[in-house]
Amino acid sequence: MLVTYLEASRDLCETDSILFGAALAVCRIIGAKVSTAGRATGHSSAIPAWRRRIEERIAKARALIGRLICFRSGNNRPRIVRTVRMAFAGTNVSLSQPDITQKLTERIDDLKQRIAAWGKRIRRYTERSTRFNQNRLFQSDQKRLYESLERPMVSGTGPAPNQADTVAFWRGLWSEPVNHSEGPWTEVVASQCAGITPMDPVIVTPDDVAEAVRRAPNWKSPGLDGLHHYWLKGFMYHTKTDFPDELKIHFD
Known part of the structure; x- marks a missing residue:
């Protein structure tokens, strides 16, 4: 059925709809869950597993430091004492020995050094991930990389612009007629050019398209059609009559 419909397709949107229907049919056959709520509009804020594990260690170490400081300041509640005993489990330290205050201070300093080391590890891994993503972006889209390096990240937490002021600003630029006089420098530039x-002309061959699809991640967020690259890689059918030899794009 897929071959029959693709042979009769003469429009890119129709071909995309056919591939989407085939992907949906395969998902229903294998029993995979298909979201019917539509594509999410927000960006994913999932934290990597390695960073989440390190942050959990830091949170536990900070909580333990707080318990040790409370015990050192004289707080002898059962919960605090139980936590301190667990902190010194496997050692020869007893809570009733004379130098327990020194032992607590040493333990607190050790935990602080571990927290600092874990924080440096997160920064090191983050910088490494950033360099890796920038290298990949440099190979695929250099313009986008340079824009991300030159323009600072703009936060959307500030107040929204006033609608009336915005309309008045752009209306003053586009509604008023302006007569521009061309200077003599335009003739100089025209003669030099x-x-x-x-x-x-830039020629995009079928091999270029196939290579771009092959290098694309399988489950990257799809476009408006909702079709992942996985299906573009799996549903391939070539005919000599329907597929042109090359696509030419002319830039004026």
Whole structure:
């Protein structure tokens, strides 16, 4: 059925709909869950598992430091004492020995050093991940990489602009007629550019398209069609009559 429909397809949107229908049919056959709520509009804020584990260690160490400080200041509640005993489990330290205050201070300093080491590990891993993502982006989209490096991240937590002021600003730019006078420098630039050889047309071959699809992540967030790259890689059918030899894109 897929081959029959693809042979009759003459439109890119229709081909995309056919592939989406095939993907939906496969999901229903294998019993996979299909979301009917539509594509999510927000960005994913999932924290990597390695970072979540380290942050949990830091949180537990900070809680233990707080309990040890409370015990050192004279808080002898059963819950605090039980936590302190667990902190010194496996050692020869007793809570009734004379130098227990020194032992508590040493234990607190040790936990603080561990927290600092874990924090440096998170920063080191984050910098490494950033460099890796920038290298991949440099290979795929250099313009986007340079824009991300040059423009600072803009936070959306500030107050929203006033609608009336925004309309008045752009209306003053676009509604009023303006007569521009071309200066003599335009003729100089035109004469200098007259001898420049135009760029050759950019030719996108089927191999280029296939390579781009092959390198794309399988389950990356889809576009408006909701079709993941996994299905584009799996549903491939080539005909000599329907598929052109090359696609030419001319830039003026």
